[in-house]
Amino acid sequence: MKRTYPAVALAAVLALSACSTKAGDSGSSGADGSGVKAGKGVTASEITLGVMTDKTGVFKNLGLGITQGNELWAKDFNAAGGVCGRQVKLETVDHGYKADTAKTLYPQIEPKVLGFVQLLGSPVVAALKQNIASDKTVAAPASWSSELLDNQYVMIVGTTYDLEIIDGLSYFQEKGLVKDGDTIGHVYIDGEYGKNGLRGSQYYAKKHNLTVKEVKITSTDNDLTNIVTGLKGDGVKAIVLTTSPAQTGSALAANKALGLDVPVLGNNPVFDPVLLKSPAANALDKLTIVASSVPFSADIPKAKEVATKYKAAYKETPNGGIPYGYAVGEVWGAVLKKACENKDLTREGIAAALKQTTSASTGDLVAALDFSKAGTPATRQVYAATPDASAEGGVRYVKPLFEAPEAKEYVAPHQK
DSSP: OOOSSOOOOHHHHHHHHTTOOSTTSOOOOOBOTTSOEEOTTBOSSEEEEEEEEOSSSTTHHHHHHHHHHHHHHHHHHHHTTOBTTBEEEEEEEEOTTOHHHHHHHHHHHGGGOSEEEEEEOHHHHHHHHHHHHHHTOOEEEEOOOGGGGGOTTBOOOSOOHHHHHHHHHHHHHHTTSSOTTOEEEEEEESSHHHHHHHHHHHHHHHHHTOEEEEEEEOTTOOOOHHHHHHHHHTTOSEEEEESOHHHHHHHHHHHHHTTOOOOEEEOGGGOOGGGGGSTTGGGGGGEEEEESBOOTTOOSHHHHHHHHHHHHHOOSOOOTHHHHHHHHHHHHHHHHHHHHHTTEESHHHHHHHHHTOSSBOOTTSBOOBOOOSTTSOSOOOEEEEEEOTTSGGGEEEEEEEEOOHHHHHOOOTTOO
16 A cells, blocks of 8 residues: 655755764754754654554554554544644554564664654564663554563553453453463463563462463464363463464464363454454354454444544455554644643653653543553553454454453552
């Protein structure tokens, strides 16, 4: 698809890059006629935000959905007048969910942008975490690890993987699917994504005397039959997944084929609507997904509005990344407006505006967010949903926004 928001012209990029020669500063170019300070990624008429996404890797469908949501937001934001007399543009690159590729692309895109509206993938975010801090670049990761919250420039829109699992296991216990003293399995990708999800299982297990059978895999392990066979032998009453969608399909298919048929709980990236047309389709009824962002089919006004605009602009099968990508844009819009009020569109100004954002609203696309408390997740609420081929986007609610008592008590790794 043709990029909706083209790159900034080379002359403008060179001019912005030349504003500062000291690594790590905001590239401030002084104040404009109205007294607003501008920095890297900001001209008299434009604000450029970066999108580092996955178009070709294991999360390519999620990346596409989030990017399309970002694009829909930018179009609406600009149609409403933009901010500080400027329009938003998006600069997009594809890292293919490869950290080394992202490390190569980052120095090419960083001088062009004020911040990042999308930085997809835990390995990518981990690889660029120090760059983000050194460059003082606010970034919204499509990665929800609470381990990232020691970085003041990371803007996690939604709750974190550990809290998703804590809330989700509480929901399972409420429904009688697990009980104190049970054994559960947790299959997780080795890396920050998987380990942070596992942290949630371990915390909940201590609270409820559960035994957790941990199984570590790589992002390229796509046949989980032997793993599920082992979990069946362990007598698990439920399985938790912090995996890719392909791995989810394999695990669910094995769960059914082996006659284990236990409930399965997954973090928000585990599901893709393409699974509804896969060999695992008839096994997906055992899966519950927990996430802060709403399904594409959510029956709320803002979600319906985004869905209508999406269907008018794109032809791909929708997924939950679309309302999430739009919601991230809404938060960025709120931060940009606060920075404009403060007359500071430098990177330092954006970071300061983020800390002042105590009640970011996205029209309920994501739970209400508070970014003012260092090291603390902006929300602890999730929705619970299940795959449904009859629902647009392939997912429907089974429980509206909630926060488990265990989630309320949980202390995140860098919480102050």
